[in-house]
Amino acid sequence: MLQQDIIDNINSGIIGLDADYRVRMINPAAEALLQLSEARILGLMICELESPDVPWRATLDQAALEGRAIVRRGLSLDTRDGKPTFADIVVAPMREVSHLAYLIELQPVDRLLRISREENLMNAQETTRTVVRGLAHEIKNPLGGIRGAAQLLERELPEGSLQEYTSIIIQEADRLRDLVDRLLGPNKKPALVALNVHEILEHVLQLAVVEAGERLAIQRDYDPSLPSIKGDRGLLIQALLNIVGNALQATENQPQCALTLRSRSQRQFTxxxxxxxxxxxxxxxxxxxxxxxxxxxxxxxxxxxGRAEGTGLGLSISQSIVHRHGGLLNCESRPGETCFTIYLPMEN
Incomplete structure (x- = not known):
């Protein structure tokens, strides 16, 4: 039991095979890497996962013949979502322990690059928030003085057209104050409760359908086994609405907005x-x-x-909300497909 706990907490993907090359053991890191559940892969021959870049049978045959570990570097692993993952693969023969004859180690080479990129992104975003908070403080203080002076001046002016100018000053000061508040994002502390992430997604889709109507084509790809998450329902809905709203605006010149919402779990994720x-x-x-x-x-x-009429605040606010939940928001985009990905910890 202790050995299994240790294997389950190893960051590298571990797969155990019997003498017939059938999968008899797989740890959570390998499940996440291959996007295959333990129930689905146990008992399969590893060769059934054959891809053009990973010659499983030839590598296993060589390891058995030479009696040593065989290393293949930078191979592309096919995954269920169609996005290749590059990994170093080590295939080692072993004395049969619990019917295991081979041990495969999968070490994703893009994992360290991803973690480094995400750390840089989070550091840059934290720096931006610090600058915005300082700038907001410097703006709101004189704004209060300007508004107060305009109100005092309005009382001293005779009734008539001159008060129109003080009203403009007060209205514009209020507008600038509201803009600064939006820059800072939600100022309330997240009220964390147990939430069903799919209920939140469905609520956001209902609001999107009201706005876009028949132009919106929705595809759902949910993992029904996901447990509840801890989050603030209102803030998460706001974060998701900002992203979905951007998708609707990005496709406003197209006959149809094809929107896909997908949920998955990731194990041992940094x-x-x-x-x-x-x-x-x-x-x-x-x-x-x-x-x-x-x-x-x-x-x-x-x-x-990127839009002339855009404020550039929607994604910034979404990122701030996700960050306050201890999560991460990133984006991958190419012509014809833009994917925003939110990662939220599921620990209590």
């Missing part, structure tokens, strides 16, 4: 400097023209928008 045993992954995919490369590095920076 967010920033913390590794989580279980993470909820939410993908929001649209068929828009994609995000311009010039905006890819500043996508979550406030006041940066």
């Amino acid at each position: 967010i920033g400097e913390q590794r989580h045993r279980l993470v909820c992954q939410i993908d929001i995919i649209d068929n828009g023209p994609g995000i311009p490369e010039a905006l890819s590095e500043t996508l979550f920076v406030p006041m940066v928008s």
